[in-house]
Amino acid sequence: MTTDVITRPAVLILLGPPGAGKGTQARVLEAKFGLVQLSTGDLLRAAVAAGTPAGKAAKAVMEAGGLVSDEIVINILRDRLAAPDCAKGVILDGFPRTTVQAEALDGLLAESGQKINAAISLEVDDSAMVARISGRYTCAGCGEGYHDSFKQPATVGTCDKCGGTEMSRRADDNAETVASRLAAYHEQTAPLIAYYDSKGALKKIDAMGEIKAIAGGLARIVTEVTS
Ligand code: AMP
Numbered sequence: 001m002t003t004d005v006i007t008r009p010a011v012l013i014l015l016g017p018p019g020a021g022k023g024t025q026a027r028v029l030e031a032k033f034g035l036v037q038l039s040t041g042d043l044l045r046a047a048v049a050a051g052t053p054a055g056k057a058a059k060a061v062m063e064a065g066g067l068v069s070d071e072i073v074i075n076i077l078r079d080r081l082a083a084p085d086c087a088k089g090v091i092l093d094g095f096p097r098t099t100v101q102a103e104a105l106d107g108l109l110a111e112s113g114q115k116i117n118a119a120i121s122l123e124v125d126d127s128a129m130v131a132r133i134s135g136r137y138t139c140a141g142c143g144e145g146y147h148d149s150f151k152q153p154a155t156v157g158t159c160d161k162c163g164g165t166e167m168s169r170r171a172d173d174n175a176e177t178v179a180s181r182l183a184a185y186h187e188q189t190a191p192l193i194a195y196y197d198s199k200g201a202l203k204k205i206d207a208m209g210e211i212k213a214i215a216g217g218l219a220r221i222v223t224e225v226t227s
Contacts, residue, residue: 010033018181019129019206028219041094044169065178065179079156120122136173137169139166203221
């Protein structure tokens with residue numbers, strides 16, 4: 001349930017390697033603050049499933065754990081940001097992932113007189129990421145995320161949120177691809193931490209603990225940067 005609606009449209013970025021919990025935490029913030037979670041990974045997976053030209057171009061890169069071209073991702077993000085629901089404010093999960101994308105985002109927001117409220121870096125140990133990623137799965141009905149070890153539904157096999165019983169695992173959530181995805185993060189995305197720090201927009205949070213505790217810390221940051 002939405003408890004703390006933000007009245008001015010906010011733009012928040014969650015930064016962090018694959019497995020840091022960006023998707024999980026974005027969904028919590030979405031529910032708590034009435035923001036829209038915008039995941040370029042989800043948008044790309046939908047494009048792949050729909051067989052669009054962008055999806056066809058992205059498929060092999062995603063399966064290999066590399067980064068899809070800036071041009072494709074920026075176009076997808078631009079279209080999604082223009083949808084009316086995004087006027088409530090957005091949490092970007094998995095975007096930007098390169099400096100080119102970060103600059104494009106600044107430009108897109110400037111067109112409507114906006115700028116980001118904060119880029120929040122979820123700080124985690126790489127060594128824990130493989131276990132986190134390889135155990136995760138999602139409710140096919142509502143997208144709620146679960147994990148074999150860290151977050152099982154109350155009744156195994158049944159989604160707590162929507163009661164669905166079809167669960168799916170991502171094709172790229174395997175040990176080999178995870179190594180490539182972590183490498184792509186360190187080479188191309190981690191420099192964004194310095195990028196946002198230099199703009200005075202960086203916040204950091206220790207994201208190695210319990211999901212609920214991290215969510216509480218994030219909510220405090222969001223309240224601070226949006227009030
Ligand atoms: P995610 O769901 O965020 O883990 O993304 C899954 C995959 O989609 C990544 O490994 C990339 O191949 C691709 N992807 C998602 N977002 C981006 C982005 N902003 N830039 C480039 N590739 C992306």
